[in-house]
Amino acid sequence: MPEISERTQELRSRLAAARAAIGEAESAAGRPAGDVTMIAVTKFFPASDVRILAELGVADVGENRAQEGAAKYAACADLEIQWHFIGQLQSNKCASVVSYADLIHSVDRPKLVTELARAAAAEDRQAVRCLVQINLDAASTGSLRGGVSPSAARDLANSVASAEGLEFAGVMGVAPLAGDPLPAFEQLREISAALTEDHPSATIISAGMSGDFASAIRAGATHIRLGAAVLGRRPTVR
Numbered sequence: 400m401p402e403i404s405e406r407t408q409e410l411r412s413r414l415a416a417a418r419a420a421i422g423e424a425e426s427a428a429g430r431p432a433g434d435v436t437m438i439a440v441t442k443f444f445p446a447s448d449v450r451i452l453a454e455l456g457v458a459d460v461g462e463n464r465a466q467e468g469a470a471k472y473a474a475c476a477d478l479e480i481q482w483h484f485i486g487q488l489q490s491n492k493c494a495s496v497v498s499y500a501d502l503i504h505s506v507d508r509p510k511l512v513t514e515l516a517r518a519a520a521a522e523d524r525q526a527v528r529c530l531v532q533i534n535l536d537a538a539s540t541g542s543l544r545g546g547v548s549p550s551a552a553r554d555l556a557n558s559v560a561s562a563e564g565l566e567f568a569g570v571m572g573v574a575p576l577a578g579d580p581l582p583a584f585e586q587l588r589e590i591s592a593a594l595t596e597d598h599p600s601a602t603i604i605s606a607g608m609s610g611d612f613a614s615a616i617r618a619g620a621t622h623i624r625l626g627a628a629v630l631g632r633r634p635t636v637r
């Protein structure tokens with residue numbers, strides 16, 4: 400039998416626990432098993448972890464820094480996985496992200512739509528799938544965590560949908576740091592429902608992290624983004 404590394408064993412057991420908890424949350428929400436797509440957030444962890452996760456059946460990974468994501472993608476180009484860009488995006492990084500991301504979760508201002516469309520044309524990509532990130536924390540004016548205000552979501556969604564080379568695929572949100580996340584995720588679902596009236600195929604709701612994914616699943620998330628729950632504590636915060 401081939402030797403299994405300690406890290407493989409650790410990731411395997413964390414993944415099994417996360418998958419079990421996701422299954423429980425799906426069932427508690429009256430949703431079918433496997434309804435929710437789990438994205439393993441590999442930021443700060445090495446490309447070797449992406450490789451192990453792929454072997455363990457993970458099909459989606461998320462990165463929040465453009466350069467780190469690009470380097471990991473290059474190291475894992477042979478793997479059959481979907482790359483998600485989930486971090487705050489600077490306009491000068493759009494070209495890099497468009498070169499490897501299958502889904503960009505964090506479109507939160509018109510300037511990004513322009514830059515992403517420009518990058519899509521330069522990379523000759525027909526339909527870069529994008530989510531509009533909504534600020535679910537009415538108290539955060541500094542938008543530390545990013546996101547367009549709910550009242551501006553429709554205009555931004557329309558501009559993504561009409562941009563050449565981009566496809567509007569749904570919404571993303573991060574719950575406020577304090578308090579019950581459920582109302583925030585319910586607000587996100589309501590915004591999604593309003594936007595899908597005009598954009599019926601934009602059904603993705605990316606919500607929920609390691610600490611609050613059960614609430615997100617209850618509120619209708621289609622995609623959850625798990626870092627610590629799957630990878631363990633992040634090695635360093637740079």
Ligand SMILES: *Cc1c(COP(=O)(O)O)cnc(C)c1O
Binds near residue numbers: 463626
């Ligand atoms: C890091 C990150 C996550 C994962 O966070 P965990 O709490 O480790 O699960 C999810 N979403 C975004 C936007 C992140 O930056």
